[in-house]
Amino acid sequence: xxxxxxxxxxxxxxxxxxxxxxxxxxxxxxxxxxxxxxxxxxxxxxxxxxxxxxxxxxxxxxxxxxxxxxxxxxxxxxxxxxxxxxxxxxxxxxxxxxxxxxxxxxxxxxxxxxxxxxxxxxxxxxxxxxxxxxxxxxxxxxxxxxxxxxxxxxxxxxxxxxxxxxxxxxxxxxxxxxxxxxxxxxxxxxxxxxxxxxxxxxxxxxxxxxxxxxxxxxxxxxxxxxxxxxxxxxxxxxxxxxxxxxxxxxxxxxxxxxxxxxxxxxxxxxxxxxxxxxxxxxxxxxxxxxxxxxxxxxxxxxxxxxxxxxxxxxxxxxxxxxxxxxxxxxxxxxxxxxxxxxxxxxxxxxxxxxxxxxxxxxxxxxxxxxxxxxxxxxxxxxxxxxxxxxxxxxxxxxxxxxxxxxxxxxxxxxxxxxxxxxxxxxxxxxxxxxxxxxxxxxxxxxxxxxxxxxxxxxxxxxxxxxxxxxxxxxxxxxxxxxxx
Numbered sequence: 194x195x196x197x198x199x200x201x202x203x204x205x206x207x208x209x210x211x212x213x214x215x216x217x218x219x220x221x222x223x224x225x226x227x228x229x230x231x232x233x234x235x236x237x238x239x240x241x242x243x244x245x246x247x248x249x250x251x252x253x254x255x256x257x258x259x260x261x262x263x264x265x266x267x268x269x270x271x272x273x274x275x276x277x278x279x280x281x282x283x284x285x286x287x288x289x290x291x292x293x294x295x296x297x298x299x300x301x302x303x304x305x306x307x308x309x310x311x312x313x314x315x316x317x318x319x320x321x322x323x324x325x326x327x328x329x330x331x332x333x334x335x336x337x338x339x340x341x342x343x344x345x346x347x348x349x350x351x352x353x354x355x356x357x358x359x360x361x362x363x364x365x366x367x368x369x370x371x372x373x374x375x376x377x378x379x380x381x382x383x384x385x386x387x388x389x390x391x392x393x394x395x396x397x398x399x400x401x402x403x404x405x406x407x408x409x410x411x412x413x414x415x416x417x418x419x420x421x422x423x424x425x426x427x428x429x430x431x432x433x434x435x436x437x438x439x440x441x442x443x444x445x446x447x448x449x450x451x452x453x454x455x456x457x458x459x460x461x462x463x464x465x466x467x468x469x470x471x472x473x474x475x476x477x478x479x480x481x482x483x484x485x486x487x488x489x490x491x492x493x494x495x496x497x498x499x500x501x502x503x504x505x506x507x508x509x510x511x512x513x514x515x516x517x518x519x520x521x522x523x524x525x526x527x528x529x530x531x532x533x534x535x536x537x538x539x540x541x542x543x544x545x546x547x548x549x550x551x552x553x554x555x556x557x558x559x560x561x562x563x564x565x566x567x568x569x570x571x572x573x574x575x576x577x578x579x580x581x582x583x584x585x586x587x588x589x590x591x592x593x594x595x596x597x598x599x600x601x602x603x604x605x606x607x608x609x610x611x612x613x614x615x616x617x618x619x620x621x622x623x624x625x626x627x628x629x630x631x632x633x634x635x636x637x638x639x640x641x642x643x644x645x646x647x648x649x650x651x652x653x654x655x656x657x658x659x660x661x662x663x664x665x666x667x668x669x670x671x672x673x674x675x676x677x
Contacts, residue, residue, distance in 0.1 A: 195250040199279040202286065204244045205504070210289060211243055217285045218278070228277055234260040235274045294338040297322070303346055312353045319347050330455045332420050334380070337373030341366050372421060375409055378402065379424040380463075386431040387467065389619060403432065419452040420460060427467045434471055439486060442468050446490075462499045465490065466511070473514055477625070479656070479664055488522045491515045495531060501538065509541040509548050513582070516552045520559045521665065528556055547572065551583050563590050581626065584609060588633065589666060599637065606630055621660055629662040636670060648675050 194200055206214060218224050218236045238259040242251055253271045257264075260274070299318055306315035322343055329336060344366035351362060385399050406428065415422040426445055430437055446468060449461055472487035491514075494500040500515070501507050512535055519528035532552060539545035554569035567590060570583050584606045591599040607630050614623035632655060641647055652671050655661065 194252055194256070194275070195246060195248075197275060197279075199275045199282065200239075200246055200251070202279060202282045203239065204246055206244055206282075206286075208244070211240070213289070214282065214285050215240060218281055223284065224281055228274060231260055231274050232277050232281070235271070235278050239278075294335065296342060297339060300339070300342055300346065307346060307349050307353065310353075312350050315346070315350055319343060319350060323347075331457055332372075332418060332455070333457045333460065334373050334377040337369045337376060340369040341373060344369055371409070372413060372418065375406075375413060376421055376424060378406065378409075379421075379428050380460075382406070383424065383427050383431050383463070383467070386428075387470065394619075403428075419448070419455050420457070423448060423452070423456065423464055424460065427464045430467045430471055434474055437471065439483065442471060442486060458499075458503070462502075465494055465499055469494070469511075469514060473518075477662075477664060478659060481665065484518065484521055487514075487518050488524070491518055492527075495534075502540075506538045506540045507535050509539055509545070512539060512548075512552065516555060520555060523559075525556070525560065532556065551586070554583075555586055558586060558590060563594055566590060580609065581613070585626070585629070585663060588630075589663070592633065592637070592670070603630060603634060603637075625660045625662040628658050628660065629667070632658075632661065632667055636667075636674065641674065645675065 203211075215236070218233055221229065224232055235256060238256050239251055254266060256271050256274075257266050260271070299322060303315040303318040303322070306312070306318070326336070326340060326343065344362045348362040348366065382399055382403055385394060385396055386403075388394055389396060406425075410421075410425050413421060415425065423445070426448075430441075430445075445464065449456070449464060453461065469487060469490045472483040472490065475483040476487065491500070495515070500511055515531060516528055519525075519531065532549070536549055539548055542548045550569045550572070554566040557563075557566040557569070566586070570587055584602070588599070588602055588606060590596075591602055610618065610623060610626045610630070614627075618626075632651065635641070635651055641651075648671060652668075652675075655664065655667055655671065661667065
């Protein structure tokens with residue numbers, strides 16, 4: 194049962210949600226029909242095991258014995274009940290999930306009264322909603338959607354009362370619509386432009402839209418709207434990263450901390466990710482002075498919980514950058530603790546366990562425990578998410594240990610990135626890894642040892658290459674070649 198869709202869904206519920214789901218299953222309004230009793234019994238069997246479903250977990254045979262004690266096992270019967278319970282779980286999941294721009298119940302009631310010619314009843318509700326809205330510190334896309342609906346219904350109320358000032362509410366409705374559009378457009382554009390650093394993205398229409406954003410921002414009151422202001426700065430960071438330095442990062446970080454209570458958690462988390470990514474991008478270009486700031490951002494994010502999603506999980510790319518930053522900063526103990534803390538929380542890759550092993554292998558590599566690192570890498574697959582990183586780490590180990598497997602591994606890596614580059618890799622990722630393998634080949638070529646001119650030529654070529662993977666490692670190895 195552990196690999197069933199039912200258990201997968203139930204494992205995503207929080208403890209408080211499971212308590213509510215228990216009442217949901219018991220309600221004859223939702224759980225009815227000839228199977229209702231048996232479905233309830235199946236849930237009673239699974240309930241103590243949720244949401245962790247620790248090994249060995251539930252089994253069909255044990256569930257059958259619990260539901261039908263003293264009866265002979267019938268194959269397929271529990272599976273039918275599992276399907277019906279899963280339908281209830283999905284129905285419940287839909288009910289507890291807030292939809293974007295979900296109209297508040299009170300506003301729907303006000304609309305009802307307006308439709309039924311009871312404007313005074315609607316007026317009381319609208320006034321109360323306006324008062325409640327004025328106290329809300331977070332002015333995100335949902336806030337502006339609700340403000341638009343409120344102003345729109347208030348305009349209808351003024352029309353019914355023959356109030357000639359209804360155009361004022363219409364003006365406010367347009368302003369709310371504009372601000373809401375900007376917040377949502379910036380969020381989506383930021384995500385898109387952020388994604389294209391790692392994979393191929395069709396963004397021609399998005400670029401056209403982005404060109405119009407500055408003009409739209411110019412007529413918004415950014416000083417009064419920290420969400421909008423900070424999203425616009427994030428927009429500039431991800432679209433034109435070359436224009437921003439460490440002072441810019443420090444200023445945005447200061448604003449994020451000052452306005453923390455006025456920002457939705459997902460916005461704070463996303464903007465911090467942009468700052469970290471910007472530091473990483475600068476570092477990969479050879480600007481190593483960004484490493485301490487990046488380390489500070491990761492430590493702060495781990496401590497505050499902003500590295501994690503609302504579900505408590507961490508994206509694989511975030512964990513990868515955090516581990517690499519800690520290792521480069523030689524904070525090995527902190528890295529090991531961070532890995533242990535995140536071990537069972539990784540999402541965003543097909544095989545989280547394999548991805549964790551890569552990061553643990555990287556940790557052991559930095560401790561020069563090469564055999565342990567290679568053992569952890571042996572089962573790495575050829576998928577894009579971990580194959581690329583595992584192959585590079587193997588090459589570094591084989592190079593540092595003078596392994597006779599290095600040549601064949603370099604050939605294999607070159608073929609791998611060529612194939613992936615045709616369909617999956619973003620152009621900059623392809624170029625970075627291609628430059629890495631080309632430089633590594635030259636470093637292992639016959640006659641490089643004892644030839645300072647060739648080593649210096651390689652060092653100059655590395656400095657002049659704008660994008661190359663493992664730049665710092667290559668610099669270190671060239672320095673060692675020079676000493677040899």
